[in-house]
Amino acid sequence: MKIAFEDLYVPDTTIIIERSLSRIVKEKHIKGRIVIPREFINYFENKALQGSALGLLCIQEVYNTISIARNENDIEISFIDSGYRVDTINDVSLLDQLARELAKKIGAKILTHSEMQKTLCEIMGIDVVLLQRSIDEELWFEKYFDRNTLSLHIKEGSPILAKKGRPGEWVLAVVDEKPQSRDIVELLIEEIVRRTKAGEGFIEIESKGVMLLQLRDYRIIIVMPPIGTGYEITVTKPIIRLKLEDYGLPSKVVKRLDERAEGILIAGAPGMGKTTFAQALAEYYSRKGKIVKTIESPRDMKLPPIVSQYSKFYASSREL
Numbered sequence: 344m345k346i347a348f349e350d351l352y353v354p355d356t357t358i359i360i361e362r363s364l365s366r367i368v369k370e371k372h373i374k375g376r377i378v379i380p381r382e383f384i385n386y387f388e389n390k391a392l393q394g395s396a397l398g399l400l401c402i403q404e405v406y407n408t409i410s411i412a413r414n415e416n417d418i419e420i421s422f423i424d425s426g427y428r429v430d431t432i433n434d435v436s437l438l439d440q441l442a443r444e445l446a447k448k449i450g451a452k453i454l455t456h457s458e459m460q461k462t463l464c465e466i467m468g469i470d471v472v473l474l475q476r477s478i479d480e481e482l483w484f485e486k487y488f489d490r491n492t493l494s495l496h497i498k499e500g501s502p503i504l505a506k507k508g509r510p511g512e513w514v515l516a517v518v519d520e521k522p523q524s525r526d527i528v529e530l531l532i533e534e535i536v537r538r539t540k541a542g543e544g545f546i547e548i549e550s551k552g553v554m555l556l557q558l559r560d561y562r563i564i565i566v567m568p569p570i571g572t573g574y575e576i577t578v579t580k581p582i583i584r585l586k587l588e589d590y591g592l593p594s595k596v597v598k599r600l601d602e603r604a605e606g607i608l609i610a611g612a613p614g615m616g617k618t619t620f621a622q623a624l625a626e627y628y629s630r631k632g633k634i635v636k637t638i639e640s641p642r643d644m645k646l647p648p649i650v651s652q653y654s655k656f657y658a659s660s661r662e663l
Contacts, residue, residue, distance in 0.1 A: 350375030351451035352472070355442045356435040358454045359383070359401050360540045362533070363474060365408040367454070373472075374417040377454075379405065380425045380445055383438055394551035396565060397540075400533045423449070443469055456541070476541050482558065483534055484578050487518045493614070497576040499525045510616030528574040532565055535576070547654060562643045581645055585619060587627040604628060618644060625650055 352373060358364050367373060384405065390398025412420045425445045439460055446453050452470040455461060464471035487495050487505055493513055496504040503519035535558060539546060544558035552570030556563045566575040587600075600607070607624070609617045621637075622644045629635045629650055637644060640655040 351446075351449060352377045352454050353442050353446040353449075353451045354379065354454040355439045355457065355460055356383070356401075357439075357456040357460070357540075358474070359404050360397065360435075361456060361476065361537050362400075362404050363456065363476075364454075365404055365411055367474065368408055368411050368415065368418055371415070371417070372474075373454075376419045376421055377408075377412075378445070378449065378451055379420065379422050380438075380441055381422045382425055382441055384422065386435075386438060394567060394569065395549060396532055396554055396567060397536055397549065399529075400536055403533070443467060446470075482538065482561070483531060484561075488580060493579065495576075495578040497523055497528060497531065497578075499523055499528045499573040499575070506614070510614060510619050511611075513614060525574060528576065531576060532574065535563055535565070557643075560645070579643070581619070584645065585623045587623045590620070590623070600624070600627070601631075604633075622646060 350373070352375060354364050354377065358367075364377070368377070384402070387398045387401040387405075391402055392398075409420050412418050423445065425441050425448075439455075439457075442453060443460075443464060445451070446464075447467060447469050452472050453460065453464050454472050454474060455464075456474055456476050458473070461471050461473045484495055484497075487503065489507075491507045491509075493506040493508065493510070495518075496506070496515075500522055502517050502522055505516050505518045506513050507516050508514055535556065536546075536554075538544070539556050539558050544556055544561075546554060546556050548555040552567045554563075554565040556565070560580055562579045564575075564577045564579075566577075568574075587597075592600075609621055609624075611617050625635050625637060625644065625646055629647060635646075635649075636651040636653065637646070638653050638655060644652065646652060
């Protein structure tokens, strides 16, 4: 129940996922009471039990916020049941809808990073505070990348390794000798997910114990228990973009590629440059004025906008 003249705030999922709730409490941007629907906690718990990194990170963010609020006199955190059955909530958009309805019911303001949420709140006559996202220019792992780095490998209990060289000709080098603790790796994962959800990338797949993300130009794979024995992060960035002409193929092979695209098999060991060659081939056909569409699993080729890239994660073979 709202106390007279009390300021009430209901955060939506963008505020929690992007770790903004603890920040605005710590920096004293608001005063009053923050009301979090219990369904949020139940949803994040269920996701965490299914092996979702996002679920774990959101629970940690709520915990951090409560810890900070305990030492503040002008802010209070409380939880309210909104009446939704958790097993009917299978998407964060439903949580945001729930937040709007709760805010309208108790006379609270919505805290959000989302322009769409702001618009929906205004339509429904709900007070809303649109918070600007904090902008960090450099990603934490970029300091380990130089012009010769193909990928970065981080595993709890081990030093940070980097694959350096070029496809087919690379060596594994230690770039940070300090073994990484689980806590450190979890913080690194948290930062990756936060920046991705903030609009700098997208999550291609999230299942029990594994996440595949695109963050800016970086392809990132996160592995967690039960898939792995510990937490692992692999960050890959293409450093070479070749044209088909750069391969110096025999004229007979080029003639075959020009005449028809069917029946081409690209084979080789991991790290030998299969994707780099496929990318060059796709661009070659595009420059020839052909309509090019790729079906990838995952989508990790860097191609011009005119080339359509489809993912096998989101559609069946029949649909594609």
